[in-house]
Amino acid sequence: MRKCIVYLVEENGTSEFRFSFDLEMDQFYFANQQVKEIIVISPPLSIGTAQALIRCLNDGMKKRGFIIFGRRERKEEVERERIWRCQEKLGIAKVYDVFPSKGNLLEGITETRNNKRDWMCDLATSYAKWKEEIAPFVFGKQLLLDELKGIPNLVLDESFYQMLQYGILTGEVKVMSSVASPLDSARPICHRCGSSEKVHVQPCASCGDACATCEECIAMGRSKTCIPLLQFTYFGAKMIKKDHRQRDIPPTINTHCYQLTPHQARVAEYAVHFLHNQEFKELLIWAVTGAGKTEMIFPTIHKGISNGYRILLASPRKDVIRELTPRFRKAFPEIPIVSLYGGSPERWNSGQFYLATTHQTLRFVDFFDLVIIDEMDAFPYHGDSVLHRVVRRALKKDGKLIYLTATPSKDWIDRIQHREIDVTVLPIRYHGNPLPVPELKYINDLRKRLKQEKPFQIMEEFIAEVKKRKGQAFIFVSEVRLVKIWQNQLRKWFPDAKVEGVHATDYLRDDKVEQFRKGDIQFLVTTTIMERGVTVPNVHVLVLGADTQVFDEATLVQIAGRVGRSKDYPDGLVWFIAETKTKDLVKAKDQIERMNQLAKNWINNKK
Ligand SMILES: [Zn+2]
Ligand SMILES: [Zn+2]
Incomplete structure (x- = not known):
């Protein structure tokens, strides 16, 4: 693990605490700024601990105010005392070593390093070359240091750290610990995903310092206190010139x-106008299940591409991304399109239009002019605040955001009501038929009935009705444990029905889903993963135990939304079985009925 050193540099009467992965580089750099000496005040530390020390020192400075003393010795004394106090507080060895700066930057390099490779002779030129080489892979991204190892032909050797340090000194690379140090705060925050809920302090073999790991974003690689997180926001100046948007001729678009159905077109048009709407930065497209959301965003992306925007379309599901990518490539043949998901071979490609799983959003910083988040209520990180932070960070300051959902949470309804975001509603499915309305069926003591010799009446009716319609069914249960129990019982009760069970960690999950799609399984007992x-x-x-x-x-609306999506079968059974009436049951049914009413009004207005 690469450690860094904290030092104090005094420039134009101002002290600044900094850290370095390559102290020699800083010595050269500051020598060139006419700084005579730098004072090293730490042993090699993990990035997180180094930043905790700097924060402690800066806090002290803020509280005390910065006083310029007449006598240099006196000032040094005060400074030294402050440093010691912070070192002691954080349990860091007391180091206070004065190092001379190393003469003129370029001279210094030729003097001390002239035996090394040629590029050392001209640091700035070497850096520019290095930057140009890695920019296509890193521009607009924030990456864990370890992730850089995946860049083709990049080796994290000494010269890499020299260049990185030069980038940090010039302000073109921003570096922070991936997770804040536990020395800094009792609830360290993950700087990558913004979560603090799932950050755990644990012994760390690689740094030996106080170290915290984030479990929230672990699927994207381990984020922890001793791993640097690098942001390459300012790496793009060169690239943009080569970019598509500099062309005068508009790109070919295969419309x-x-x-679009006329209803979809109406919402699509609204979204296109939103791109130039000065009042709102964010738009929520609230479209019922089966409305054909993907189809609807084509015109917006079309418009964005013509405007020269850099665009991200994020969806929670990998299969959606893989399915959409070729469609977009066909529609926008001249646009460099990048498809990102776990295991994607295009991981290091750069382009104008990115399709990515929602997870991938957290790799981008200040990069997109337009971000579209599909099914934002299925965002993989917990809590709306993480969603906001991650998505807004990926977006440029003046960028636009579009969220798509069939089931906005209460927070979002509130935001709409406070006019914080713009909204447009599509209450009609693409085939124009109303949403199937759930039937609430009350039954007592479901658990007891489950153990009975014979199936209870509602179950019998449901199975018979599905068979009569030659259909298939999802049977939702509330817990993984119940999947097997119900599966076995249904097999016993209805020996001629093809029943299977599936849950999130079922290793045969994909197979079973495939069999269900093909019609080889008629009844699939499942947890909410199939919502x-x-x-x-x-x-x-x-739905068994719908209460x-x-x-x-939201889950109930999504579940009901599975039914009647096909033009050939626009209707179907949606039965919610419960012992008691819950608010959610009533609200779910209300929401569906309200949307159907709205749809009716739309259609009547059209006539
Ligand atoms: Zn995290
Ligand atoms: Zn560590």
């Missing part, structure tokens, strides 16, 4: 690659 994503034409749903907490309003 026949997407087709979205899998679309089968003649499908029906039954349990996992089935909140």
Whole structure:
């Protein structure tokens, strides 16, 4: 693990505490700024501990105010005392070593390093070359130091750290610890994903310092206190000139690659206008399940591309990204499109339009003019605040954000009501038929009925009805544990029905979903993992224990939304079985009925 050293540099009467991965580089750099000496005040530390020390020192400075003393010795004394106090507080060895700066920057390099490789002779030129080489891979991104190892032909050797340090000194690379140090705060925050909920302090073999790890974003590589997080926001100046948007001729766009219903077109048009709307920065497209959201965003992306925007379309599901990429490539043949998901071979490509799983959003900083988040309520990181932070960071300061959802959370409804965001609603499915309305069916003592010899009446009716319609069904249960129990019981009760069970960690999950799609499984007992994503034409749903907490309003609306999506089977059974009436059950049904009413009004207005 690369450690860094904290030092004090005094320039134009101002003291500044800094850290360095390559102290010699800083000595050259400051010598060139006419600084005579720098004072090293730490042993090699992990980046997180180094930053904690600097913060402690700066806090002291703020509290005390900066006093310029007449006598240099007196000032030094005060400074030294402050440094010692912070070193002691953080349990860092007391170091206070004065180092001379190393003469003229370029001279210094030729003097001491002239035996090394040629590029050393001209530091600035070497740096420019280095930057140009890595810019296509890193521009607009924030990456863990370890992630850089994946860049083709890049070796993290001494010369890499020299160049990196030069970039830090010139302010073109921003570096921080991936997770704040536990020395700094009782609840360290992860600088990569912005979460503090799932940050744990634990012994760390690689640094030996106080170290915290973030579990929230661990799927994207381990973020922790001793791993530097690098932001390359200012690496793009050169690249932009080569970019597509400098062309005078508009790019070819194959509009026949997407087709909109009149209702979709109406919402699509709204979204296109939003791009030039001065009042709002964010737009929520609230479209019912099965409205055809993807289709609708084509015109917006079309417009964005013509404007020369850099665009990100993020969806929670990898299969959606993989399915959409070729469609967009066909529609925008001249636009460099990058498709990003776990294991994508295009990981280090750069382009104008990015399709990515929502996870990938956290790798970008200040990069996009337009970000579209599909199914934002299925954002993989917890809490709306993480969503806001990660998405806004990926966006340029004056960029635009579009969120797509069928089930906005209460927070979002509040934001709409406070006019913080713009909203447009599409209450009609692409085929124009209303949403199937759930039937609430009350039954007592479901647990007891589960153990009975014979199936209870509602279950019998449901199975018979699905069979009669030659359909298939999802049977939702509230816990993983119940999947197997219900699966076995249903097999016992209905020996001629093809019943399977599936849950998130089922290693046969993909196979079973595939079999269900093909119609080889008729009844699939499942947890809420199947609430979205899998679309089968003649499908029906039954929710057992619909009054349990996992089935909140949004989940119930999504579950009901599985049914009737196909033009050939626009209707179907949506049965919610519960012992008691819950608020969420009632609200879910209300929401669906309200949307249907709204749809009716739309259609009537059109006539
Ligand atoms: Zn994190
Ligand atoms: Zn560590």
